[in-house]
Amino acid sequence: MAIAQRVNFRRLRTSIPYAALLAQIAGLVAAVLLFAALRDLEHKAQTTEFRQQASMRAMRLEQGLDDAVNSLAILNQLFVTNDTVSREQFRVFTAPLLARHPSIQAFNFHRIVPGEARAAYEAEMQHQFPGFRITELSEGKPVPARVRARHIVVDYLEPHRGNEAAFGLDVGGYSHLVRVMQQAADTGRSAASSLFQLAQGEGEARLGFEVVMPIYRKGAPLNDVHARRAAWIGDTAVIFSARNLIEKTFAGDGLLKEGSPDISVYAAATADETQLAFRKGNMPAAASRQVGWRRWFVPVPEEPFTHSFTVADKPWLLIVSPAQESPVIGQYGSIYVLIGGILFSLLAAAYIQALVTREQRVRKLVEERTQDANHANQLLREDIAARERLEHALELRNRAIEASPNAIIITSAEPPNYPIEYVNPAFVQMTGYSHGEILGKSMRILMGTDNKQPGIAEFKAATIEQRPAHAVIRSYRKDGTMFWNDLYTSPVRDASGKVTHFVAAQYDITDMKRYEAELEIRANRDTVTGLANRNLLRDRLSQALAYAARYMHPVWVVHLDLDRFKFINDTLGLSAGDELLKQVARRLEVSVRETDTVARLAADEFILVLPERSNESTAIHTMQRIMDAVAKPYIIEGHEFFMTTSAGMAVYPSDGEDAETLMKHADIAMYRAKETGRNNYQFYTPAMNERALERLRLEGDLRLALEHDQFELHYQPQVDLRTGRVTGMEALVRWQHPTFGMVAPARFIGLAEETGLIVPIGAWVICAACIQAKAWQDAGLGELRVAVNLSARQFVQKDLAASIASALQQCGLAPHCLEIELTESLIMDDVEHAIGAMRELAALGVHLSVDDFGTGYSSLSYLKRLPIHALKIDQSFVRDIGSDPDDAAIVATIISLAHSLRLQVIAEGVETAEQLEFLRSHGCDAMQGYYFSKPVPAGEFETVVGNNIQIADLPSFK
Structure with a gap:
């Protein structure tokens, strides 16, 4: 018996380590299996979160690029709906678009200028922008553009500040941009370029792209590619700094904060580093699988997320990679379970070792209860995990709805009012109603008394039929202001399929409606x-x-x-x-x-x-x-x-x-x-049509007359009535037309005034008259004063005095030998301006006279303030002084008035001896007219003066 007890004791002692070892192994195996399952769940959760973040960035990038590019379509409508667009209209129209899209570098209008029209175009532009030239970039700096058959010039540019280098730039030398413009012209749609160095900006901000839309000639057919190419006259363009545009698109939603995924954006279908538009973090690369013990404790990084899309028909690529330096947060639950399982198995082994000395029945009972406890713990952990996943999903949905920028409303499906049970903060901000004021109310509160709209009937029908609905309706905020509401509703069903609620999403599209109305106004x-x-x-x-x-x-x-x-x-x-x-x-x-x-x-x-x-x-x-x-x-x-x-x-x-x-x-x-x-x-009348055609031909020829030296001056002598000698002359322009011969001044002077050509013609007359007067002085004909008429357009020039001074200096004529004639009506249009301008001329030393005196209703109070030297009596008064007592009285009064003001008097249009005698008898100082000489060319005038012809030689004078 003692031997048996020793044997049993030996067996018992031998079984103790085996039982503890088995318990420990079982606990470790269970802990490892549970760890593996939880680690897999954590990896899937991390993968799902990463793909959601990447998808959000892809959607925001594509939406932001499309929204910015759509601004070009709005600008293009300005040129489509108007025959001509001024620079001021272009500036005013682009201002709200630039304010709305701060990422836009510039708006352009490219004008197509044929090579043969380049000089004329540059000359026209220099009137508005002195020093303007068509340029191209050389080593990043603008230089005069090379000669080309066709120039595509940046004509309109907003904003001008910060983009000066692009104004006047000829993009026709950039083959990649020309291909994009040609593609847009052929298709009639917008087209985007590849990335290139902009003329404006610095550093990475200079890398950008351009989107263009074609402009065609008004009324031209556009039914095929050849027709569109023939009608193509230019395009509108929007220029982006690629990095600025993408950075502002992401930064606006907080998508570039620290720890967020790495992002690479390419303006190409593949990851071409030459077309890299934006990068945050490291270069994208496939995740390498971790080795060693770390692969069991830290989830394997996700493969990069790629998304392809198009910008104005050009493919783009987005690659989102997990941030390599971002720590994995919230992914250590499985490790905690593993450590707990190991500790639990060790405790279980110790517990079994302590109890193994009891009877087999007690040990078996303990083992059974231990197994039951393990199973219960497993079920409890699974239940807790499931509940946590459900709570996390519900919390995520609630946060998404609360953070939504669009208003979300949930209503009960109980008729007739369908009371509101939930609104998110965006609804409160959009309508002005607080949660307490709106909950339990019907959505009809937003429509007020404006309940006859077609969209409201659609929502009523959809509610009764329990189906989705959509309409644009007028809604009203708490303060009564109206906004356009783009409203979507959809039924919410329970597990049995019964509709228990309706969910609605509303969008404030008031700004869009306002832009549509503004475009309609601008179009008409x-x-x-x-x-x-x-x-x-x-x-x-x-x-x-x-x-x-x-x-x-x-x-x-x-x-x-x-x-x-x-x-x-x-x-x-x-x-x-x-x-x-x-x-x-x-x-x-x-x-x-x-x-x-x-x-x-x-x-x-x-x-x-x-x-x-x-x-x-x-x-x-x-x-x-x-x-x-x-x-x-x-x-x-x-x-x-x-x-x-x-x-x-x-x-x-x-x-x-x-x-x-x-x-x-x-x-x-x-x-x-x-x-x-x-x-x-x-x-x-039909006769007017012929006159109009003649006028059109004359206008075209008049523009070439100066260039082809077709103008000449005729001179009409002015004679001193006391001495009878020629003391001066009036220079009168004549046009020697190559086809029509000598064209009368009445036929072309008015036309020159209307077209503005009178300014260069008048400048030529002053210069030519001064040169001729100086030549006659040098030839020994004396100091003859030459009189020149000024037009209204010349008179309002700011540099008038400077230009006359320059002409006098160039020809060497003394200022007192030049007389400037101004019509009475021209002076009276704006007396204060006239006085200032005439004082500047008088300061030069030239003589000033009032032409056609008596026809312009001048005031004597103004007349005494004018720095003039002479009055010229209009020929309409001189013509009838012998037969009309009124005209004779007017002429006598003008002579007396002028002498009282210490002014000389010259009578125009003297044609008879009777007129001459009347003027002499009343003290008129000088005359000019056909009685002595009609206007003659310079050569004939030299003969008149050279032969010393005097009025005293005429019969009436004797």
């Missing part, structure tokens, strides 16, 4: 006056003609042009000119009926469409009312102005049966009104 209304523009005019006139053709009613088309409007712009500036146009527009609208159309065609030109004027007398009455309204005084910037207008009228159907013909004939009649002295209206 003049931006300065608010009148109909050319597009709306064509539509209104077409409708009026269609109605007139059906009911046999006449339609009157009136072309109005303000007389001497440029004088206002030149003296007071463009803002004053705009104010005058606004006042004229209001007067025109008041003077016609509501059914009539008043449109601004261009600058100071207006078109009136007057339908259903049954007869000519009615139309004349309307025109007289319009002329009287325009002629009333204007107060602008404290100055009082009087403005007149010239008008031409054409009537349907006698003067044309379509809109273009009627507008053309009204324009011809308007020019006829200007030729007949302005401030009147003319009816169109």
Whole structure:
């Protein structure tokens, strides 16, 4: 028995380490299996979170690029809907777009300039931008562009500040940009370039890309590629600094904060480092699998996330990689379980070792209870893990809804009010209603009394039918302000399929609606006056003609042009000119009926469409009312102005049966009104068309006359009535046309005034007259004073005195030998400006005279302030001094007045001995006219002076 006890004791002692070892091994195996399962769950959670973050960045990048590129489509509509776009319109239109998209480097308008037109284009641009040249980049600096068959020039540029290097840049030398522009012109859609070095910016900010949209010639067919290429005249473009655009797109949503994934963006379909647009962190690379013990404790890094998309038909690539330096947070739960399992197995082994000495029954009972406890713990851990996952998912959804920038509403499905049960913070911010004020209320509170909208009926039907719905409706905030609500609703069903709630998402699209309305206004209304523009005019006139053709009613088309409007712009500036146009527009609208159309065609030109004027007398009455309204005084910037207008009228159907013909004939009649002295209206006649064609030919030839040296000066002697000797002459310009011969001044001087060519022609006259006077002095003919007329456009030049001084200095003529003649009406247009300008001229030492005196209603109070030396009596008074006592009295009064003011008097148009005797007897100082000599070329004038012909030799003088 003792032996048996020893044997049992030996067996018991031997079984102790085996039991403990088995318990420890079992615990370790269970801990390792549980660790592996939890580690797998952690890895999947990390993978899901990484892909969500990467997808969010891909969506935000694509949305941000599309939104920025769409601004180009808005700008392009400005050129599509307007025949001409001024630089001011371009600046005003792009200002809100630049404010809305600060990542935009610049907006451009590329103008196509043929090589042969380059010089003319640069000359025209230099009037506005002195020193302007078409340039290209050489070593990063702008230099004059090389000669090319075609230049694609950056003509309009906003903002100009910071982008000066790009203004005037010829991008026609950059083949990659030309290919993109050609692609856009061929397809009619926007196209994006590859990355390239911009002309503006510094460092990484210079790497950018450009998106272009074509502009075609108005009315040209665009039915195929060849037609679009033929009609292509330029394009609008938006330029981005790639890094700035992408960085602002991500930074705006906090997607570049520390610890966020690494990002690489390529402007190509592949990871081409030459087209790298943006990078945060390290270069993307496939994750290498970790080895050793770390692979069991730290989840393997995720493979990079790639996303391909297009920007204006060009492929782009986004690669998002896990941040290599970012620690893995929240991924150590499995390690804690493993450590706990190891500790638990060791404790279990110790516990078994302590109890193994008990009877087999107790040991078996303990083992069974231990197994039950392990199973219960396993089930408990699984239940806790499942509950944590569910809570995490619910918390994530709640955070997403709370953080959403768009308003989210959840309503009950209980009719009839469907009360609101939840709104997120975006709803509170959008509507002004707090949670307490809106919960339990119906969504009808947002519509107020505006409940007759079609969209509301759609939502009612969708609610009853328990289906999704979408509509744009007018909603109202708590303070009563209206906003446009883009609203989506969808039913929410429970596990059994029953609809228990409705979820709604609403978007405030008020700004979008405002932009649409602004584009509509810009498409059909003049931006300065608010009148109909050319597009709306064509539509209104077409409708009026269609109605007139059906009911046999006449339609009157009136072309109005303000007389001497440029004088206002030149003296007071463009803002004053705009104010005058606004006042004229209001007067025109008041003077016609509501059914009539008043449109601004261009600058100071207006078109009136007057339908259903049954007869000519009615139309004349309307025109007289319009002329009287325009002629009333204007107060602008404290100055009082009087403005007149010239008008031409054409009537349907006698003067044309379509809109273009009627507008053309009204324009011809308007020019006829200007030729007949302005401030009147003319009816169109077929003879005017021939005059218009002749005028058009003369205008084209007049532009080449200076270049081809076709002008010459004739000189009319001025004779001293006391001595009878020639003391001076008046220089008069003549045009020797190669086809028409000598063109009378009356045929081309007015045309030169209208086109602005009078300024270079007048400058040539002054220079040529001074040179001739100096030559005659050097030839021994004495100090003959030469008189030159100044036009209104010359007189308002800021550098007038400087240019005359330069001409005198170049030819060496003494200033007192030059006389500047100014018409009385020119001086009285703006007396204060005239006095200042004349004082500058008088300071040079030149003589000043008032031409055509007696026709301009001058005030004596102004006359005594003018620094003048002589008055020239208009020939209309001299002509009838022998037969008209009134004219004789006027001439005698002018002579007496001038002598009282210590001024000389010169009489123009003296043609008879009777006129000469009257002037001599009343003390007139000098005369000029056909009685002594008509205007003659320089050679004949030398003969007159050289032969010492005197007025005393004439019969009447003796």
